[in-house]
Amino acid sequence: MPLDTTPLNSLGLAKKPSETRVVVAMSGGVDSSVVAARLAEEGYDVVGVTLQLYDHGAALAKKGACCAGRDIHDARRVAETMGFPHYVLDYENTFREAVIDEFADSYLAGATPVPCIRCNERVKFRDLLETARDLDADCMATGHYIQRQAGPHGAELHRAADPRRDQSYFLFSTTQEQLDFLRFPLGHLESKAETRALAERYGLSVADKPDSQDICFVPNGDYASVIEKLRPGAADPGEIVHADGRVLGRHEGVLHYTIGQRRGLGIGGLAEPLYVVKLDVPERRVIVGPKEMLATRRVPVAEINWLGDAPFTSRAEWHLAVKVRSTRPPREAVIRPLSDTEAEVELVTPEEGVSPGQACVFYDPDSTRIFGGGWIRRS
Template identity: 45%
Template sequence: MRILAAMSGGVDSAVAAARAVEAGHDVVGVHLALSRAGGTLRTGSRGCCTIEDAMDARRAADLLGIPFYVWDFSERFREDVIADFVSEYQAGRTPNPCMRCNEKIKFAALLERALELGFDAVCTGHYATLVHAPEGLELHRASDEAKDQSYVLGVLTAEQLAHTYFPLGTTPSKAVVRAEAAARGLTVAQKPDSHDICFIPDGDTRGWLAEKVGTQTGDIVDRSGAVVGSHEGAHAFTVGQRRGLSLGMPAPDGKPRFVLEVRPVTNTVVVGPKDALATAEIAGVRRSWAGRAPASDAFRCHVQIRAHAEPVPAHAVIGSDGVVVRPDVPFEGVAPGQTAVLYEGTRVIGQFTIDRTVSAAPLPV
């Protein structure tokens, strides 16, 4: 196959490209420039797609003996990922920019260009597996559960999966990948994994949002509506948050309070006890299926609501109002804007963006 290897500058994508070459494919490496700040530097494990990452990717491609290019996707990234992130927070939702990047950039914009240029597939260093089942191509969890990234790939469609290549999916551990990189002479063998939001490398999401949308004083209220504090912008809060509330009035029982709801229209943040975070139902309209659609409109599955959350057994129903999921055991701290990924065993069924939640804890009388 003719394969375009997306090379981030990290060890996973470098080894994935190396395995594609070793498998006999015609491989070309590409690094995506997602920021117009050309002199951006990397700080330890924070951030990605920096000038140093581009140089690391080029060195890996040179060692592998494959052509290498840098493609400027910064404008598309700004519109589809960064602008979406800001607007979602302004609407009181909690977005996942990695999901949006996979959906809009790596497996949409990049894949579209790859196909236009005659490539058969895009290769990445994601930890997930593709299975050719009798019913069609399926996306499954990786062998290494600790590194499994099938959750952030849940947005991929059947057509996109048909043109993807995940060489690391059956690798038993990240340690094996690092050892292989060292044996191949790749200088990124011990490079730290990137984490946090790539376009907020210092990790200060609240400060970054304040610069983008400004500040506006509003009330923090309890579940009865009583004002218990104030804030400088509802966009800085998310459901389940405990730190940074600065409440002027302690709870009657002396226990800590958590963000239960963000109301952007009134610039209000609602707080309450931890047990009020229990969620009995989630639902959403915007959905996609990773391969074949469910055979029935009502089915059992496991649902994962965060990249590293435990999957929860649940009952799902597809109707005119979208996908409705009722977990056997309540979720904790679910925020609108998060992505719910549905599984059947290790297979990814599909995903939806959470629009609505129903609390499992009744309001106090």
């Protein structure tokens, strides 16, 4: 039987671009638009798909968010400009059940959830990816800033070339099976300016469109007002209590506070600066204390998605670097597996403001590779 001598195309597949169908997840922003335009220019069989996620871009949508009404229009215009088909899929119910409802419930339970990760995990990289397979696509491409590299044991996930744009924290839950099917054509770019220059070259109307900010369904970053709409009556008042037991004041709902918060506590006139160190949801109490009480060394992690070559439980300890918040750099840590999906993470240097509901993402300290991660649980 003769060997297949077809060279790999730019997406790593042994097919001509014209014979390679690529579903591009188009949010309506400049990043995914450039991915679609670039692949279309290279001759790929591009199919653009945009998800309508909430209220047809109305009730909870905001200007500058992804998957809102304006963004669907922008994605359609890009498809028309570059001459490839574009479809809009109604995922409103799926998005509400898989992302928004959990966000509200987690917040009310005193956690600090990251719905963008759940959206990638449960909607874009699960349901949309299955739709791509149903369309007989060879792969699915997105505009995320992260790299997929071929390794000796299969596809590996690596940080973006531009550390300012790197989205690895939000994509840690990408499974190995999904990674085999996904492509991230922008991950190697050195800056966002390169992406916008490409958009201008292709004549795309979104070349100067601002980046989306915050959570797409949370206007102006006001989590509390959205949760009050989703869960009427959730803002029950209670006490603000010092860690030593002193009652310092009253609050209008635990949902207005997050671990590590200092400003807006409503307890002025005290000599020492105080921070939210714990949220006691059952008792409706906000516990405050000095900054040193925020320092955490041991972090329980669950729902782990492991992307290492060897099984997670094949070692008693993994010496890696971890991120416990999206805005912080990876820090040295020891990860001790408790099961295939649970571990205790010991931070070499204690971190402040570690909060249940945030992600703990695992990094190779000696390269750009990502080994997955999990969700921070209560101690």
